[in-house]
Each structure stands twice: as C-alpha cells, then as structure tokens.
Amino acid sequence: MASGFLIRKNQYYDSVFLMGVNRRISEVKGVQQSAVLMGSQANKELLAAIGIRDAQIDAAQPNDLVVAIVAETPQIVEDVLGRLDEWLQPAVEGAPVSARRSLEDGLASKPNANLAVISVPGEYAAREARKALEAGLNVFLFSSNVPIEEELRLKELAARRGLIVMGPDCGTGLIGGVGLGFANAVRRGPIGVIGAAGTGLQEFTCQVHNAGYGISHAIGTGSRDLSDQIGGITALTALDALENDPQTRVIAIISKPPGTRTLERLIERFKGCRKPIIGCFLGVRGNLTDSATAFRPAPHIGGQASTIDEAVQLAIAAVGGEPAALPTLPSAEEQEWVVREKAGWAPGQRYLRGLFAGGTFCYQTQQILQDAGIPAHSNAPLVQARALAHPDQSREHTVVDMGDEYYTTGRPHPMIDGTLRRQRIVAESRDPQVAVLLLDFILGYGASMDPVGELYNAIVEAQQTARRRGGALTVVASICGTDGDPQDLALQTRLLKEAGAIVFPSSARAALFCCRLLRGD
C-alpha cells in the first residue's frame, strides 16, 4: 500500500464540486481511499483519521486545496496526483470570466438584490449572513454548523430590520414559486407553510401539488428555530408575513416538538391569527393534544396533524378543497401484498431496516412505528433509550438517518450521492433476520438526477442475497417529488417497481404499510 498528497495554495473550490472530483478519483482502479478537500481544521482532522498526517498538511489554510490518496502501489498515487489538473478540469472550464469572490463583489454586480443564498462552510457562514443582513438582504442560510449563539444574534438583527434568516441548516424553501436549496417544482396556490424540518417541508409541498393544489410560500426556518434558545424568531416573522400575504389562505407549521416556552408563545400567536393554522409537530403527541384547541381559531378550519399527510389533508380542507381521505384501513391490494410478501420470508426473518436520506422521514417513521407498538432503534432516535450504540450497527428494528452528521462530514449528502446507502443496503441484506427494507427517494432541484438508478443494483443484489438463503427481502419505498421535477417522477417510480420495490406516494404511507407487514394485519 502507498499514500501521497498534494497541496495547491490559494486554490478554493466548493465542497460539492470537490466531492464530485473525489468520487471520480475513488473510482480509479487501485485507489483504496481518497480525499479532496480544502485545508480547514475539520478537514485536516478527517485526513488524520484516514492516517494521512504531515507538517505541510498541518500548515495548510482553509483556501488551500489538499488532495490525498491511499492506493495499492506508489505508481497509482503518482499517476492520480500527476493528473490533478485533469480531475479539476470542469471547474476551469466552468469558471466565470470575471470571478466574483465576496458578497461585496456580488452587491456591486446586483445592487437591487433582495436575497442572499449562503452555503459557505459553517465557520464562515455567520459572518457572511451578518454582512448580507447589514446590506439589507434577506438570507437563505443553507450552511450548517453555525453556533446557536450566532444564530440568535443573526435572527435578532434580521428582526430589527424587517428581514428574515431562513436557516442556518435550511435545506429548502419556496418563495413566490421559486425553489431555494433542495426544492421541488410545485405550482402556486393558497397554502402557506413554515417548516423547521427540511424534507418535511418538501414532502408537504409535493403532496399539496400532487393533490392538485398549490403553495403560496414555503418558508424554512432552520432546525433550531423553535428551540427555546431561539424562540421561533424566524417562524414568527414568517407567520406575520403569511398572515398578511393576500395569496395565502391557510398556514401550516411543520416541526419536531418545539421548546415548551416557544410552543406557548406560538399558541398565543396562533390564537390571534386571522387565518387558519395547521400544526404538525412530529414526534410528540400527548402534550400537544391538550393544546389542540389553540389550533382551531373559530370560525376557521384548522387543526393538529400527527403526520405530514394529515397536515396536507387539513390544509386542503381549510381552503375549501376536498382532500382524498387518508387510508385508515389497508386496501385489498395492500392486503394481498402483505400476504404475498410474508409468504416468502424464511422463519427467522422479522426485522425492519429503514435507510433514509430525509431526516424528517426517519423521525416520522419512528413515530408511526411507535404508535403501532413497534419500537425502532435509530441514530436519530425519538427517545434516547433507543439510540444505536453505533450508527453503522443496526439491531432489531432500526431506522437510520443517513443525512446525519456522522455520514455527511466531508461527504456528500445521500440526497446527492447514493454511495453510502448502496453499501448499507447490501450490508443489511446479509443479516438473515432482516425481512423489510424501507427506503425514501427525494427528487427536485439540487438532488441526484437519478436517485433510484443509483440504488437500483444494490436493491436487486440485496433481494438476491435473501433468496439465496431461502427467504425473501421485502423492499418498501416512498418517493417525494412532483411531475415537474427534473428527475421524471414517473420514470423513477417505474424503475423502483422494476427493482422489485413496493412504492408509496408518501413516507407516512410507506411506514404504515411496514407496520402492517410486521404485525401481519
């Protein structure tokens, strides 16, 4: 085995581009490990973790490019590093003629800008967001790893200036029909939504579109906005704006459980709202049921939803639509599937393994399983008692959030790149106790252009592995997307079915079907 590295001073590239370069390098025959990243402290620690340490790397700065290779022979290391310009070629070709390098350069070019979309590394994100707010711009802050104290300062500054900070760690938004970050092609309409749960917001907007209705605005708040430390500053700004927005006739809020004081503050605000509010706080039921009346400010229709699907139904009803009833009982077709699938299982097969790209889906699935009396372990558990000892080691029923930091530090998110999910699907299929594999697929702007294609072979291989043991692996999947998304929803659905999966149009319905499979009803 041989290793080597190369440092290019003052050569900065964004992380998604470098992930693409790294993927191409890692596919070279004989390359065992590769890392293509900027010389930030966190990245240098990643390099040390794969055994690449050197004084020159220690001295590298955040705008120095570092490429490190571990390969079978020194010749391969030399070849790959020697061809670095080739690997980086798409960046050279795509480079703008006069590169703008700072927010100030951007403002000089677009003095009428009204929004900054910020996805720089977390350690620099608050500084850039502050500058954008001071220049009078609203901020969509995709970056994560922004300290919560910084988040609070940014949001207080925004509130003083009548601006908004969507984020940090904000994956998605739809402003006036324009998708920000990871968003789907959704028609405009009378339903407004505020979300502290990224894929939850995508699921909500897709389902509204797929039911024939539309979204006025979908405003992401970032995952910590409803914590008591932040107090829902962004959610309340969004609520004020949607209440006064003539397009919006109902407002839905989707989040994991808010902090106690923030929930009280929200409920007070809901009571005075002139438009119906639909609250969908995933994960906790009991405490919120007591305050359900707060979500029904007469004479409006509103309510509390326990799943995203229910929130969609309530929102459609609130604008005078007739939502298709949620299936409370399995259809005849589903009952047939349950019988067919279970007949194929070998005697020892009994467990579910859910591998999720969407964190909200992982969370909601646990809630649905728990309500059905099926407790699941997770790396992002509903209750700490069911935390996995290690994210890579499933036990009994397990659902894994593969967008969690453990899987995404220095690596592409599973919505962009299916590599880690592919590996995990194959690994799970080797466990003879696994009966059901549950997957989610997320389409839309920014996401992988062929999410099903990326996992197709792994799904087929996993089923073959189970069959060779004399059993069968049931694959259940959901797709979050619309007919307007660039990936072609119909094609992705067809591919999944060809791969042998049972496909549902929502994550909640896929989870409910898994409950039926596991309980046998």
Place this chain on the structure above:
Amino acid sequence: MLTPFVELLDSPIVAINLGLKMFAESLESQGVEVCQVDWVPPAGGDEELADLLDKLM
C-alpha cells in the same frame, strides 16, 4: 407593515449566491436573476485578520 421580507414575498427574487454553484444554476433554470459569487475564505481563512478587515471596511 411593509418590511423587506414582506416585499420579498411579492416581488421577483434577485439573488446573490455565495457558495455552492448548483444553487445558482437551479435559480437560473427557474428564470431567477442571480449573481454567482465564487466565494473564498476571507483573509486566507485567518479569522482574526478577517474580523479586523471587517472593522476597517
């Protein structure tokens, strides 16, 4: 009250994209006026120096 955020909801977006180019490309494909900034860490990544420069500007 007509705040800059309320105005944003009712006006065409004009965006400055700092960082991942794919977000600028996605906005462009939706017909949005967008300016891509090929962001680099300020002051070569030296935070103290960057703070100092911010104060001087």
